[in-house]
Amino acid sequence: MGLDLTDKVAIVTGAAQGIGEATARKLAERGARVIGVDIESDSLNTVMASIGGKAITxxxxxxxxxxxLIADVHREFGRIDILVNVAGGVLDAERGIEAVTIAQWRRVVAxxxxxPFYLCKAVAPIMKAQRSGRIVSVGSGAGxxxxxxxxxxxxxxKAGLHGLMRQIAVELAPFGVNCNVVxxxxxxxxxxxxxxxxxDPAQKEKEMATIASDRLGAPEEIANVIAFVVSDESSYVVGQTIMVAGGHWMFSRKTTASQRCGEGSREWRMKQR
Ligand SMILES: NC(=O)c1ccc[n+]([C@@H]2O[C@H](COP(=O)([O-])OP(=O)(O)OC[C@H]3O[C@@H](n4cnc5c(N)ncnc54)[C@H](O)[C@@H]3O)[C@@H](O)[C@H]2O)c1
Structure with missing residues (x-):
């Protein structure tokens, strides 16, 4: 037991930058054999070379x-202990239900x-047979x-991803495979x-007013929590969505009705009276 990940085989998607890079670095620092996956080959190769991991574009x-990809890693490394689904984002989707196109919807959902569903489906039988494994998907407050x-x-x-992880957590936990969302x-x-x-400065101030910690987070602060959730010490953490957000979305500070509900909402109109 412990936080040590020596010789664990860990796949991290989105490892070329940001939260994925920080996660790959943290898991390598704890001793894992990291396989970084990303669509951006140059930055991925640089990151993985610096931590002695394997890069797969x-x-x-x-x-x-x-x-x-899962079959190849399994064949080469003999096991897969950890899968961290980090690759994700808003891509270039327009804002709002009326503006977003069907093509944008499909790309973002994909x-x-x-x-994450494709990767979880491929890794599940391997981890089940090992009777051990950790799958973490990076979700979002938006989900x-x-x-x-x-x-x-x-x-x-992201809400769908949270649901996927809860669902497979129930199915895989009896086999020692724990699934969670950070x-x-x-x-x-x-x-x-x-x-x-x-x-603009006013928008920044409004946003900051909803974050209890009064600052934005660093990728390493997400990676630290992921490194715990993939460790042996998280053995009884199953099917959870762990928010790492400095108290964002708690609405505990100066949140206005227009921020929560949008200008023109009933609550917003009441506040204007
Ligand atoms: N940054 C935030 O404030 C924030 C907040 C909530 C959730 N998240 C989530 O955290 C995760 C990482 O976010 P980030 O801010 O580090 O993003 P980022 O854009 O900095 O990094 C995302 C990485 O994923 C890779 N990627 C994108 N599409 C890919 C594809 N089709 N195949 C393989 N790799 C692909 C990109 O090349 C990039 O390296 C995402 O899932 C994001 O939704 C981020």
């Missing part, structure tokens, strides 16, 4: 490719919900409540930093 939305930036397929697909708040990854910089 791959698009996780390719179902057959995912099955092949990345955030379908890809628990709603997308504050109004990206409809993102909120829907759901970040606002994190200063490459993507998070772009998102933050696009906001």
């Amino acid at each position: 791959h698009d996780v939305t390719d179902a057959e490719g995912d099955a092949r 990345l955030n919900m379908e890809a 628990r409540s709603y997308s504050r930036t109004k990206v409809v397929p993102y909120a829907a697909s 759901a970040p708040g606002f994190i200063l990854s490459e993507r998070g930093r772009d998102d933050w910089e696009r906001r």
